[in-house]
Amino acid sequence: MRQLTLILLLLGGFVQAQNTPIVRDSSDVLLDEVLVIAAKKTKIETDMKMAVSVDEFLASSDNISFIKRGAYAWEPLLNNMSTERSLVTIDGMHVFGACTDKMDPVTSYVESNNLSEIDIKSGQQGSLHGATVAGSIDLKRKSTAFGTKNTWDGAYQAGYEFNNNQFFNLGNVSYSSEKLVADGSISFRKAKNYTDGNNDEVDHSQFTKFNTSLGLAYKTSDLSSVRVDAIFDRANDVGYPALPMDLSLSRALITSVAYKQFFEDKLIKVWDTKLYFNAIEHYMDDTTRPENLVHMDMPGWSTTYGLVSKINLNSENYASEIQLNAYDNLSIAEMRMYPQDYSETTMFAYSWPWVTTRYAGLSMTNSWDISAHSQLLFGGTLGVNYNYSKYVEFNRIFHPGASQEKTRFLPNLYTTYQLNTGGFDFSAGGGYGHRAPSVSEGYGYYIYNSFDRYDYIGDPDLENEVSYEANASAGFTHAKGNIQAKVNYFYIQNYIIGRILSSGSPMNYQSVGVKGYTSLDHATLFNFSVSADYSILQNLHWKGTLTYARGLDENKNNLPFIRPLSYQTSLHFSYQKFGILTALNGDLKQIDYSPEYGEDETPSYTNWNVSADYTFFIKNKKTVLQVGAENVFNTYYSTYADWGNIPRMGRNIFTSLKINL
Amino acid sequence: MKLLQGIVMVVFVVLTACTVEKTDYEAELSTDTTEYIEFEEVTTTNSGDYTISIEALNGTLYKGYNEIHLKISNSETLTNLEDVAVTFLPIQTDANGNKSSCPHQYNLEYDATEGYYLGYVVFTSESDSTVSWQAYIDFQESSQTYAINQPFTVEEQTNMNLNMTAFTGNDQEQYIIALVAPQSPGVSENDLVAGIYKYNTPESEAGTFPDLTQYSYSIVQNHTLVLDPRMPEPSMGNHSSPNNEDLTQDTDSLYHGVVNYTMTGNWTLNFIFQDADGNTIKGTEVSTEFTPGIEGERSELYIDILF
Numbered sequence: 023m024r025q026l027t028l029i030l031l032l033l034g035g036f037v038q039a040q041n042t043p044i045v046r047d048s049s050d051v052l053l054d055e056v057l058v059i060a061a062k063k064t065k066i067e068t069d070m071k072m073a074v075s076v077d078e079f080l081a082s083s084d085n086i087s088f089i090k091r092g093a094y095a096w097e098p099l100l101n102n103m104s105t106e107r108s109l110v111t112i113d114g115m116h117v118f119g120a121c122t123d124k125m126d127p128v129t130s131y132v133e134s135n136n137l138s139e140i141d142i143k144s145g146q147q148g149s150l151h152g153a154t155v156a157g158s159i160d161l162k163r164k165s166t167a168f169g170t171k172n173t174w175d176g177a178y179q180a181g182y183e184f185n186n187n188q189f190f191n192l193g194n195v196s197y198s199s200e201k202l203v204a205d206g207s208i209s210f211r212k213a214k215n216y217t218d219g220n221n222d223e224v225d226h227s228q229f230t231k232f233n234t235s236l237g238l239a240y241k242t243s244d245l246s247s248v249r250v251d252a253i254f255d256r257a258n259d260v261g262y263p264a265l266p267m268d269l270s271l272s273r274a275l276i277t278s279v280a281y282k283q284f285f286e287d288k289l290i291k292v293w294d295t296k297l298y299f300n301a302i303e304h305y306m307d308d309t310t311r312p313e314n315l316v317h318m319d320m321p322g323w324s325t326t327y328g329l330v331s332k333i334n335l336n337s338e339n340y341a342s343e344i345q346l347n348a349y350d351n352l353s354i355a356e357m358r359m360y361p362q363d364y365s366e367t368t369m370f371a372y373s374w375p376w377v378t379t380r381y382a383g384l385s386m387t388n389s390w391d392i393s394a395h396s397q398l399l400f401g402g403t404l405g406v407n408y409n410y411s412k413y414v415e416f417n418r419i420f421h422p423g424a425s426q427e428k429t430r431f432l433p434n435l436y437t438t439y440q441l442n443t444g445g446f447d448f449s450a451g452g453g454y455g456h457r458a459p460s461v462s463e464g465y466g467y468y469i470y471n472s473f474d475r476y477d478y479i480g481d482p483d484l485e486n487e488v489s490y491e492a493n494a495s496a497g498f499t500h501a502k503g504n505i506q507a508k509v510n511y512f513y514i515q516n517y518i519i520g521r522i523l524s525s526g527s528p529m530n531y532q533s534v535g536v537k538g539y540t541s542l543d544h545a546t547l548f549n550f551s552v553s554a555d556y557s558i559l560q561n562l563h564w565k566g567t568l569t570y571a572r573g574l575d576e577n578k579n580n581l582p583f584i585r586p587l588s589y590q591t592s593l594h595f596s597y598q599k600f601g602i603l604t605a606l607n608g609d610l611k612q613i614d615y616s617p618e619y620g621e622d623e624t625p626s627y628t629n630w631n632v633s634a635d636y637t638f639f640i641k642n643k644k645t646v647l648q649v650g651a652e653n654v655f656n657t658y659y660s661t662y663a664d665w666g667n668i669p670r671m672g673r674n675i676f677t678s679l680k681i682n683l
Numbered sequence: 684m685k686l687l688q689g690i691v692m693v694v695f696v697v698l699t700a701c702t703v704e705k706t707d708y709e710a711e712l713s714t715d716t717t718e719y720i721e722f723e724e725v726t727t728t729n730s731g732d733y734t735i736s737i738e739a740l741n742g743t744l745y746k747g748y749n750e751i752h753l754k755i756s757n758s759e760t761l762t763n764l765e766d767v768a769v770t771f772l773p774i775q776t777d778a779n780g781n782k783s784s785c786p787h788q789y790n791l792e793y794d795a796t797e798g799y800y801l802g803y804v805v806f807t808s809e810s811d812s813t814v815s816w817q818a819y820i821d822f823q824e825s826s827q828t829y830a831i832n833q834p835f836t837v838e839e840q841t842n843m844n845l846n847m848t849a850f851t852g853n854d855q856e857q858y859i860i861a862l863v864a865p866q867s868p869g870v871s872e873n874d875l876v877a878g879i880y881k882y883n884t885p886e887s888e889a890g891t892f893p894d895l896t897q898y899s900y901s902i903v904q905n906h907t908l909v910l911d912p913r914m915p916e917p918s919m920g921n922h923s924s925p926n927n928e929d930l931t932q933d934t935d936s937l938y939h940g941v942v943n944y945t946m947t948g949n950w951t952l953n954f955i956f957q958d959a960d961g962n963t964i965k966g967t968e969v970s971t972e973f974t975p976g977i978e979g980e981r982s983e984l985y986i987d988i989l990f
Contacts, residue, residue: 271702305703315976316918321703356706359946361916367989369916369948370711371870413708415871419943422872422926468945525925529945531918531975 067134069565069594070605070633072648073181073192073678075211076129076137080159083142084551084567085508087585091264091665093186093216094229094257095130099663101144101510101549102571102584103156106460106518107487111151112161112253114296114330114347115278116381120304120322121269122355122373122462122469125262129161131255131274131302133233135179135192136207138164145491145510146436146453149403150385151330152347153432153457155489155514163251164205168241169198174683181678185671186227188213195683205237215261218669219658226261226268226310245284252277264665265472266314266532270307276300295331315531316362322355322374339391347405348382353461357468371529376412377465379458381405383432399451400437407432407458409465409482416467417482420523420538424482428464432456432486438493445499453491459484463518463539470530471520473665474620476537477528478520485541488515503556503564510549517545517575519619543576547584566591572614582619583663586612586626602634603650612662622667627659633676644682651675711947716842716867716990722752728833732759735820735831738799744816745840746809747847748861748878753791753800755822766793769800769822772893778813784898786859786880805861805880807849810836819893843989844868850984852956852964857882858903860954860986863937868944868990875910875942875952877930879903902936909955911969912942913979915987916949920975949989953982 068074068082077096080086088096089104100108110128111117119126141160143150148158166175176195182188194207211231215223232255239249253276260269278298285291306320328349335342355374361367383405390398407430411417414426438451459480462469466480490513497506518539526536553567567590573581592605608628615621633650656673664670723742728735737744738752753771755764769791775783788802810816820831840846847861864876883899890896908930914922922945930940944950955966966984 273702303702321705323705354705357946358706359918359948361948362918366916367715367948369914369919369946370706371946372708413870415869418872419870419945420925523925527923527925527971528920528973529922531920534973 069592069603070631070652071650071676071678072635072646072680073179073190073676074134076132076134076140076161079134080129080140083140084553084569084590085142085144085157085549086159087583087663089124089583089663089665090661090668090670091125092229092260092262092668093213093227093671094231094260094262095126097124097127098129098159099583099585100142100156100159101512102547102573103512104583106463107154107457108156109148109152109154109158110161111158112276113163113251113278114151114160114332114345115276115298115300116152116326116328116347116349116351117274117276117300117302118324118326118351118353118379118461120272120302120324120353120355121306122320122322122466123265123267123306123472125260125265125269125306126272126302126304129159130257130272131233131276132161132253133192133207133209133231133235133255135177135194135209136164136205136233136235136253138162145493145512146434146455146489147387147399147401147438147451149434149436149453149455150343150345150387150401152381152383152385153403153405153407153434153455155455155457155487155512163235163237163253164194164196164207165237165239165249166196166198166203166205168200168203168239168247170200172199173197176683177680178683179678179680181676183213183674183676185674186213186216201241203237203239206235208234216671216674219653219656219672220669221656221672222669224263224669226263229260230258231260232256245286247282249280249282250278251280261310264668266311266470267306267308267318267320268310270305272302272304274300274302289335289337290333291336292334293331294334296329298328298330299326301325317360319358319360320356320373322353324351324353326351340388342386342388345385345387346383347385349380351379353377353379371467372413372416373467373469374461374465375414375416375467377461378408378410378412379461380408380410385434395441395443397440397442398437399440402433402435403455405432405434406430409458411465411482414482417465417480420479420526421481421483426482428482430456430458430486432458436491447497447499448495450494451492453489453493455489455491456486457489458486459518459539466539468529468536470533471537471620472532474520474537475532475534476520476522476620477526477530477533477535479523479526479536479538481539484518484539485516487518487541489513490515503554505552505554507552508550512547513544514547515544516541518542519545519575519581545573545575545581547571547573547581561596563594564592565594579618580614580616580621582616582621584614584616586610586614586624586662599637600634601637602632604630604632606630609661615662621662624660624662624667627657627661629657629659630654640681646680647677648679649675649677712867712869712990716844718867722750725751726833726835728831729758730829730831731827732757733764733824733829734758735833737818737833737835744804744806744835744837745845746806746837747840747845748805748863749803751802751804752797753802753820754798755800763798764822764824765798766795767822767824769793769820771802771804772819772895772898773804773806774817774819774893774898775808776815776817782892784900786861786878786882786900789895789899803878805847805859805878806837807847807859808837809839842866843987846986846988848984848986850965854964856884856964858956858965859900860908860956860984862986862988868942868988870944870946872926873942873944875930875940877908877938877940878936879906879908879932879938879956905932905959906938906964907931907957907959907961908938908940909957909966910940910942911953911955911982912944913951913953913969914946914948915951915979915981917976917978919948919979920973920977921970921979922973923971944990947990949987951979951981952986952988954984954986955982956984 280296332345385403387401434455436453493510520537590607612624635648719740786805791800924943928941930938
């Protein structure tokens with residue numbers, strides 16, 4: 023019934039679209055418009071730091087927080103929800119990490135110099151690319167527009183961070199002509215162990231990352247083009263101080279070929295179809311940890327094939343995107359334990375027993391300008407999710423009779439009304455959506471979680487998680503500044519979380535027991551943020567953000583990894599070619615922690631950061647030099663989401679140089 | 684442009700090749716176990732006009748449980764001898780010439796569809812330079828009795844999933860427990876099948892050989908084998924598995940239960956053997972504590988397996 027309603031709504035939207043008057047544009051104007059949109063450049067840098075990692079950039083968003091297991095590959099939490107509940111895509115392409123211990127979130131396979139922007143959508147508004155509860159994070163690749171004359175463009179950045187001796191080189195280059203466009207990037211980062219606020223070295227916090235990407239587009243006709251993209255990422259010798267093992271090698275190859283067709287004088291403006299393939303391999307390594315009682319090999323592989331086909335419709339007061347999304351993912355993770363007497367037989371099991379996930383979804387997102395001041399955004403997705411576990415006998419050990427195949431229907435719906443009048447803006451919206459359990463939640467087998475020290479077991483027959491969401495925002499913009507408050511509330515039925523299974527006996531020697539993923543009757547999550555900026559003087563700007571969140575389970579107990587009240591405030595001053603920024607950020611004491619899920623009370627902390635930059639020209643090439651310091655007071659702290667309370671980095675002086683070629 | 688395309692192609696080919704090969708799970712399961720399905724001839728002998736052939740899995744008799752098929756055919760008429768009374772008695776002779784037997788089915792059953800005589804035998808020791816085995820097979824045809832005395836070899840059972848154990852119970856009786864299935868278990872729920880036998884202690888002195896009262900075994904009826912499977916490897920810290928079921932007797936006289944193996948490797952099946960009234964005949968409860976670094980303690984009644 024719900025599905026039917028959804029279809030009707032979608033059709034309704036479509037009919038609506040058909041009826042809107044068609045505005046006749048000249049094709050040139052249209053193409054330029056579209057290309058300009060495609061060429062939109064939002065720099066991947068924060069106010070504080072111009073050479074940031076993708077993680078650092080994401081951290082500057084007020085609805086993203088991180089679980090950190092070390093200095094590398096932080097797991098982004100959107101609206102205080104873990105990656106199972108959010109969708110992380112690269113240009114709309116689904117990529118799935120190959121590590122059962124979440125050492126490799128998708129964001130770890132890109133680099134800041136091959137991205138143009140990161141599109142974060144909260145809640146059901148993010149369901150365009152698939153089923154989600156928390157929202158979506160789309161990492162958008164750089165793609166240069168076709169030009170009328172041949173132009174080369176590029177940038178080179180190098181830098182050094184003193185705390186962990188991180189040295190990085192980032193280079194990117196692009197070529198644009200009438201028929202052909204090329205974007206290339208290459209980057210290399212190498213860091214040693216960092217030291218905490220007590221000047222103690224945090225062992226196993228080093229990393230080495232190499233990333234390169236290439237994109238080629240060819241204009242096949244005045245109104246069409248073909249684009250081929252590839253990203254290759256390789257991380258090796260990465261330490262995870264919070265985990266009992268490290269990473270010897272992870273590699274990702276992310277490729278796609280896309281065909282784009284523009285239309286003249288039609289309601290349909292663009293039809294963009296992309297086929298993609300990505301393969302990830304991830305090899306954990308515990309030979310770096312001689313203190314471990316057991317030597318284990320834990321390789322993982324994740325291979326995804328997919329299709330994204332989207333049509334953009336546009337008329338005077340109505341815009342819409344219809345998207346077809348389909349993918350096939352195979353996730354495999356093995357564990358092989360070696361007995362203390364190596365002549366004995368090894369012990370083998372799958373932690374992901376060859377789990378196939380297929381998803382196909384048709385989604386639509388619409389924006390309708392009701393008047394010059396108000397707008398209605400609405401959309402939805404109807405998806406089908408199919409899972410297949412090749413070695414389902416593993417899952418049946420804990421869940422006798424568990425189904426080998428499982429098909430789920432995943433509807434997602436949202437609507438938001440926006441009003442903008444006299445400097446004030448308001449919005450109110452709601453959403454409803456389902457998500458399927460992740461591979462680990464559905465099919466995971468003895469996945470050791472070093473946070474609460476339990477081995478986790480998936481359940482193939484878990485119910486869909488169902489989210490009911492309400493959100494609102496209010497803001498005021500003035501010539502000298504603006505203030506914006508956002509609030510959202512999620513009521514999530516069948517909230518999936520690990521609960522102790524008394525029948526289980528630990529497999530990993532550090533473990534204290536076995537937890538099975540089960541559905542709580544419901545859980546609620548509340549997120550609030552207020553942010554403001556103000557221009558005190560023409561060249562002196564202030565910015566501040568305050569966020570608060572609360573998550574409760576069905577018995578009103580706290581959910582884990584919910585950010586306590588946190589704040590961020592910064593002052594930026596620029597004078598001619600100089601810029602200076604000082605920022606303060608911190609969390610208050612985490613009072614609402616969850617001992618049931620392995621959390622303890624985390625004290626408050628405050629961090630003071632400063633940076634200064636100077637812009638000059640070397641032979642007409644704009645060059646920026648930046649020097650700064652993070653955690654100036656060398657505070658010893660760890661945050662609520664630091665896995666195993668590992669301490670964060672102490673004082674870190676960073677320098678970087680960027681030359682625009 | 685050509686160069687770039689070339690680079691893309693090369694990168695693609697080089698990088699899609701994985702550096703660590705995925706495990707071949709089916710091969711992994713059969714490293715330490717071999718599953719035999721075919722019955723083949725072990726030995727054959729003639730008596731008068733009859734050829735008697737003993738068949739077993741893989742054409743070999745192993746220490747532990749063996750299902751045996753006897754085919755008796757008339758070499759003159761080339762027909763099988765159908766549905767007569769056939770008896771089978773395995774006799775072991777040790778270095779001192781002492782004779783003993785092992786659990787066996789004395790009166791073989793005729794299987795009309797397959798045309799053979801069906802039985803089982805649970806060998807308690809392998810043949811070697813001092814231990815030899817002989818089968819005493821008797822049958823009657825046209826009021827003539829045929830008695831055959833055929834030597835054969837009992838091989839070592841290398842598949843630990845078909846291990847056996849012999850013990851004296853608290854009731855001073857001699858028991859034998861032999862695993863029958865699974866031959867090749869998986870990391871899964873496995874139907875565990877075992878045969879449980881008891882030596883019927885003779886009440887009188889041995890008469891003329893072969894005196895059947897000296898070599899009599901019977902199937903233990905309506906007992907229970909309480910099961911607690913654990914991994915003995917020290918680093919596994921006494922790891923166990925959920926949802927196991929104790930072994931109880933089924934209509935085929937064998938004992939059936941469920942064992943879950945959570946990973947491949949060495950496992951110990953810890954047993955408590957109880958009679959129909961729940962009295963323990965043999966076996967002790969083992970600790971359920973998780974003790975990393977310490978080898979798992981075994982029940983006084985156990986069978987080790989490996990797969």
